[in-house]
Amino acid sequence: MSAGSGPGLGGLSAGARALTAFAVALGTFMQVLDTTIANVSIPVMSGNLGVSADQGTWVITSFAVANGISVPLTGWLMQRFGLVRTFTVSVVLFTVASFMCGMAWNLPSLIAFRVLQGVVSGPLIPGSQAILLSIFPPERRARALGIWTVTTLIAPVIGPILGGWISDNYSWPWIFLINLPVGIFSAIVCWRYLGKRDTPTRRLPVDRVGISLLVVWVGSLQILLDLGKDADWFASPAIVVLALVAAIGFIAFLIWELTERHPIVDLTLFRSRDFTIGTIVVCIGYALFFGNLVLLPLWLQTQLGYTATWAGLITTPSGVIAILLVPFVGRALGRVDARLFATVAMFAFAASFLMRARLTTDATVGDFMVPLAIQGIAMATFFIAGLTMTLNKIPPERVPAASGMSNFLRISAGSFAASIVTTFWDRHAAFHQTRLVEKSTFFDTAFREAHRGMEALGLSPMQAMGALEHGVSIQAYAKSAIDFFWLSGWLSLGLIGLIWFAHSTVGRRGPPVAAAD
Numbered sequence: 346m347s348a349g350s351g352p353g354l355g356g357l358s359a360g361a362r363a364l365t366a367f368a369v370a371l372g373t374f375m376q377v378l379d380t381t382i383a384n385v386s387i388p389v390m391s392g393n394l395g396v397s398a399d400q401g402t403w404v405i406t407s408f409a410v411a412n413g414i415s416v417p418l419t420g421w422l423m424q425r426f427g428l429v430r431t432f433t434v435s436v437v438l439f440t441v442a443s444f445m446c447g448m449a450w451n452l453p454s455l456i457a458f459r460v461l462q463g464v465v466s467g468p469l470i471p472g473s474q475a476i477l478l479s480i481f482p483p484e485r486r487a488r489a490l491g492i493w494t495v496t497t498l499i500a501p502v503i504g505p506i507l508g509g510w511i512s513d514n515y516s517w518p519w520i521f522l523i524n525l526p527v528g529i530f531s532a533i534v535c536w537r538y539l540g541k542r543d544t545p546t547r548r549l550p551v552d553r554v555g556i557s558l559l560v561v562w563v564g565s566l567q568i569l570l571d572l573g574k575d576a577d578w579f580a581s582p583a584i585v586v587l588a589l590v591a592a593i594g595f596i597a598f599l600i601w602e603l604t605e606r607h608p609i610v611d612l613t614l615f616r617s618r619d620f621t622i623g624t625i626v627v628c629i630g631y632a633l634f635f636g637n638l639v640l641l642p643l644w645l646q647t648q649l650g651y652t653a654t655w656a657g658l659i660t661t662p663s664g665v666i667a668i669l670l671v672p673f674v675g676r677a678l679g680r681v682d683a684r685l686f687a688t689v690a691m692f693a694f695a696a697s698f699l700m701r702a703r704l705t706t707d708a709t710v711g712d713f714m715v716p717l718a719i720q721g722i723a724m725a726t727f728f729i730a731g732l733t734m735t736l737n738k739i740p741p742e743r744v745p746a747a748s749g750m751s752n753f754l755r756i757s758a759g760s761f762a763a764s765i766v767t768t769f770w771d772r773h774a775a776f777h778q779t780r781l782v783e784k785s786t787f788f789d790t791a792f793r794e795a796h797r798g799m800e801a802l803g804l805s806p807m808q809a810m811g812a813l814e815h816g817v818s819i820q821a822y823a824k825s826a827i828d829f830f831w832l833s834g835w836l837s838l839g840l841i842g843l844i845w846f847a848h849s850t851v852g853r854r855g856p857p858v859a860a861a862d
Contacts, residue, residue, distance in 0.1 A: 361538050362480055368534035369473045370496040372436045375527050376469040377497050379408065379443070379462065381504030382520050385642040385656045389512040394452045402767050403571055405639065407456045409760030410567045411463025414559055416753045417609050419468045420746065421551055423475070427543035432472035433536050438465035440528025447518035470497075471748065476539070495668060497728075502664025505642065509657030555602055555609035562594030563757060570764035574771060610753065611746045614739070622847040623735030624751055626687065626840050628758040630694065630727055633833045634720075635759035636766040637698065640829060643770070645713075648822045649706060659713045666721025674725050683733040683850040690727035691837045691844070693719055698834035702827045706819055737850045770825050778821035 357365060383390070383404050391401030422431045442462040449455035511519045569587040576584050602608040615621050638660075645651040645659065674686060700716040732751065739747045 356542075357480055357538060364534060365480060365538045366477055368531045369432075369476050371527050372432065372469055372531040372535070373473040374496050374500045375436075375524050375531070376439065376466045377500035378504045378507075379466075379521075379524070380405075380412075381501045381638065382508035383408075385505045385509040385646070385653045386512040386517050386520055387643065388646045389653055390455075390517045391452075393517060394455070396452050400452065402639065402763055403452070403456050404459055406567060406571060406760045406763045408459040408463040409756055409763065410563060411460045412466050413463075413753050413756035413760060414563055415464045415467030416471070416756060417559070417749050418556070419471050420749055421549055421609075422468055423472065423544070424547060425549055427546050428472060428475055428479070429535065429539040429543040431468050432476060433532050433540070435465055435468040435472065436528050436532045436535070439469065440524055440532070443521045443524035443528065446521035449518070470752070476535075479544075480539075495671060499664070499668060501638075501724075502661060502668070505657035505660045506654070507657070509653035509655070512653040514654075550607045552602075552605055552607055552609040555598065555605060558594055558598040558601060559609065562591050562598055565591035565594060567760060567764065570761060570768070574768040610750050611743070614743070614747050614750055617738060619737040619847045620735055620739060620747060620751075622843060623731060623737070624754055626844055627728075627731040627735060627751060628754050629836065629840060630691065630731065631755045632758040632762035633694065633698070633836060634723075634727075636762035636829070637701075637833055639763045640766050640770060640826060641701075641713075643767070644822065644826045648819050655710070659710060660717055662714050662718035663721040663724055666718055667724035670722065670725035671729070674729055678729060678733060678850075680851070683730040683737070684844050684847060686726040686730035687734060687844045688841050690723040690730060691841045693723035694727070695834045695837035697723065698830045698837060702830035702834060704823075704827070704830075706823050733850055734844070734847050737848060766829060769829055770822070773825035773828050774818075774822045777824040778817060781817045781821055 387401040387404065390404065391397060394401070419431075426434075439462060442458055442465055445458040446455060446462060449458055507523075508520050511517070511523075565587045569584055569591060572587075573584055579585055579588070599612065602610055602612050615624075641660070642653075642656040645656040646653060651659075678686065697716040697720040700719065701713075704712055732748070735751045736744055736747055
């Protein structure tokens with residue numbers, strides 16, 4: 346939405362504006378929180394529901410895919426029903442869906458309710474940004490964007506900590522039920538102060554065919570990625586069918602959207618070099634970031650013995666550093682080329698990932714925290730610089746469509762990454778375990794000595810063998826995680842070259858773009 350989309354939302358008193366801004370920010374906070382709060386809770390949640398941890402990642406990917414698909418509809422909904430009405434109804438439905446997630450009785454029901462959560466949450470992020478820009482006068486919109494950006498950064502920090510603490514001290518349904526008071530407060534305040542000031546509405550055609558094709562190909566691809574490793578990939582007829590449906594659906598979607606008069610996504614935006622480069626950088630960078638965000642808590646809890654609370658606390662430095670730096674980045678972005686900030690972000694991401702690639706199973710809490718502190722520098726600069734690059738030279742009337750497209754692709758990239766990383770981790774762990782087992786025989790002196798040492802501690806020969814096999818498995822998963830960290834680091838460095846093919850953003854008109862974490 347453009348900054349000027351809601352002139353009727355202005356005129357609030359200072360106190361009403363502050364309370365409304367807080368309530369709107371809480372709506373954003375609630376949605377962003379739910380993208381990360383479940384990450385550290387997956388092992389606990391999976392165990393309670395009687396499924397494996399990799400099946401439990403469906404809780405993350407189902408929400409992300411549904412949210413990504415619903416984002417392109419946001420612009421149409423706000424013009425058809427009004428900005429405030431769309432945002433408030435979205436908050437109410439998200440709160441109801443959160444309650445249903447907390448009441449889920451098995452994994453399929455939880456996934457179904459998470460899909461509902463994702464579908465109704467599409468308008469929350471763009472709607473909150475548009476409302477904040479509308480209720481503040483032009484000279485204070487930078488402050489509004491600051492409120493919005495800090496909110497989107499606080500939530501990923503609190504999410505893992507809160508999710509871990511709830512999982513360890515209460516029960517996993519509460520990671521969803523805590524949304525209830527937040528959502529009720531946000532909806533009541535927004536409707537109380539803005540309900541009679543809503544933006545004008547107008548009837549618009551909706552691209553039903555485009556939406557259907559989008560759901561088909563994105564859904565098929567996500568299911569393929571989630572089920573592939575358990576079904577032995579293309580050895581399974583079901584996976585082959587899903588791949589064909591995804592490919593044909595994608596081609597049909599492209600053809601339809603390029604010829605439709607009112608497309609759900611405007612593919613002509615890719616004629617802009619800055620939009621294309623910015624979108625590629627944002628999508629790949631976010632995929633690497635989100636993939637690591639999923640992998641680290643899984644590794645810590647399932648292999649290294651960390652509790653959910655500690656797995657969440659270890660991620661704290663990245664968010665704290667990001668929150669401290671964002672105000673400075675936002676102020677400097679109008680004077681400094683966004684490509685420079687994006688380059689700093691990718692260097693920081695690369696440094697963080699490559700430092701993690703040197704970790705071992707004996708690493709301390711501090712060893713994990715230092716790379717994550719460096720990642721905080723990347724978080725503070727990457728999202729805001731990437732979106733500024735993406736929207737550079739886009740005409741004002743096309744900014745809502747461009748922002749919606751960028752968010753849709755970014756969210757989809759993150760959900761695909763969550764599925765791919767668990768497959769990568771398991772398959773590479775199996776490879777490393779095979780190689781380690783080849784050397785772990787009674788012909789190996791170190792293996793025999795380790796076996797004798799365990800028997801000396803009172804273990805039976807079979808117990809000693811089991812303990813050694815468990816140790817081999819832990820090392821195999823550690824090596825697999827390190828492989829992914831190395832790959833993430835080098836891909837981050839590779840994106841730097843692409844960044845500088847975009848145009849400079851210095852002198853760009855309009856307010857700085859807020860991050861969309």
